[in-house]
Amino acid sequence: MGFVYKTEEFNKVLEVLEGNYRIFAPVLKVGEGRFRDTDVIRYDYISRIEDAELEERSDFSFKEILIPLSETMFYFTENEIKEADYDARPVIVLMRSCDIHAVKRLDQMYTGNGPNNDWFYERLRDRVKFALIGCGKACPNSFCVDMGSNKTDEYAFSIDVVDGKVYCDVKDDELFAAFEGAGGSKDNVEPRFVTEAEFKVTRPEEVPIELFKDPMWDEYTKRCVNCGRCNFVCPTCTCFTIQDVFYTDNGRVGERRRVNASCMVDGYTDVAGGLVMRKTNGERMRFKVLHKVYDFRKRFGYDMCVGCGRCDTVCPEYISFANCINKLNARVKEVTENV
């Protein structure tokens, strides 16, 4: 069922929803970018639709609601463990089609990968509903169309703000009352999707094992500065690391945290005994790219990357992940044709 609202009317919808949910949306944080007087779009709680940034893609993804950048798991004393408090109120997250596809990947990694589900992930995940932000245009550097993540019908409701009007397609019955009571007119509403993205990406079907040591990766050893930004902004990166923090010198009182990790930064592949599995940034790039568009598929049947393009936009060294896939594809062709 669809509705069309004026902005004030839609804010009434949000007001009612806020009785039961917190609303988590992309927000323009003025002046919080890397450089003086540059901004960043990252997720935060909102109460009015004007406070959400719906035109431009967020720099950081929604995933911070499900896997916080830094989260205290529990506190420990000599003989006791206390689970850290967390905000258990349900959340509605506003996100684009590619990001809704990314949720499937997060679920796969945390709840569909091995015998044990991730308890910390699940307790947050169970409280989250997803609302779709329609895409009026393809985002810079995105290749969602080639990754098949440009469309979705898995949303509680959709939001498209066009010429000051808010268009909503409501699918979730639990939320229906909030939409019906706010004024607005009923109409047939279809969320906007893009069908042509800026950048074309071709993935290789198979990647022969020789490419593991291919010179094509050397370029990235020289160019990449292993800052990890490409991972931290990625809606499908799921790695974290565990930190034990001791408040006292005897190490008996403290807390355990988990924090986001990156396969690009130093320390990620360090193992006991001082061995580092992937030393060069080229090797790390190879691992990341193959994981995103090949290895994950071998295991689960679909690719991990959803083509949002955030990693390209954020890279301080202008390294294009998307173009790397194309280079990989070309290289695979070369190698297999020469056999």
Added chain:
Amino acid sequence: MNKTTTDTNLKKLKKNAYRVSKVRGETASRVRCPGGEIDVDSLQRVVDIARKYGKGMVNITNRQGFEIPGIDLKDVEEVNKALQLIIENRNINQEEYNGGYPASGTRNVVACPGKQLCPFANYDTKKFAQEIDKAIFPNDHHVKIAFTGCSNDCAHTRLNDFGIIGMSEPQYNKDRCISCEQCVKYCKKRSVGALKVVNGKIERDVNKCVGCALCVNYCPTRAWTRSKEEYYRVVLLGRTGKKNPRMAEDFMRWADHDTVKKVICNVYAYLDEYLDREAVESKEHIGYIVDRTGFEEFLKYIMKDVTPNPKCEIQGRIYWGGKRYDQNNELRNSMWRFSEREDAVVLKQGE
């Protein structure tokens, strides 16, 4: 061969921003570009003047202006008319239409590229430089001012009477920090090493921190961000020269815009009062005047009616270094003269 025999008032010529040339009868026009910025129309006009009245060459000055040499003294009035477009486009205060620049004592105000271009900048250096130029020009007092965006000091503010160095106060959001330690690493390698990890989170030594905001540039998660407020370090009375070249010394840190502006503007009343009227060409580095009057008197003048922002820290007494050539012209460590080293011969042969 003399080109011209014009009876020229050189004092007036210099005040009009022309340099007296060693070639008799010739002069050079100095084009003022506050903040080291010039629009293409003005730049074209510089070219046109150099082609028509000069000798087809332009000097780029140390203080980010242009100098057009080889101008015949009899063409000065025409050149002044041609300069009008540049003076207007650069928004320079003027006294007489078509009369060229009204003064040359207060030098072009220098600025590094600043936030319009440079990733490290903490404020708009060019805009501030131009604002100050508006406030102090024209003036005959010999004052050098430079603005630089961060502690890298690409504008060499330390060689100016007033050097303004941009600062941001880094803001830390611990919930976004993942302990990657990149801020710690870069602060240590490229700045002063004010950060350390304590229990998986970052602590900043607020006294040590120079406000360069490198940590903000390098933090991959936006855990570090810049303060909304722009702050400045003010360094005083650096100079080059024959007698006692020296670096400018710290006067203020975490000063705000208004404090900086007032302090700079106040220096002119001090100079009106204390400039040595006997000084050659009424030109004297401020530092030498301060050496005469004492720093206290200088401080009284530059702090007049200034209400510094609460965060601003101010140095009450300053000592400058630099070699005093009027007292000692020896190479500093004469006992280590190169020729007296036992291995001097070997070194010379590059063995």
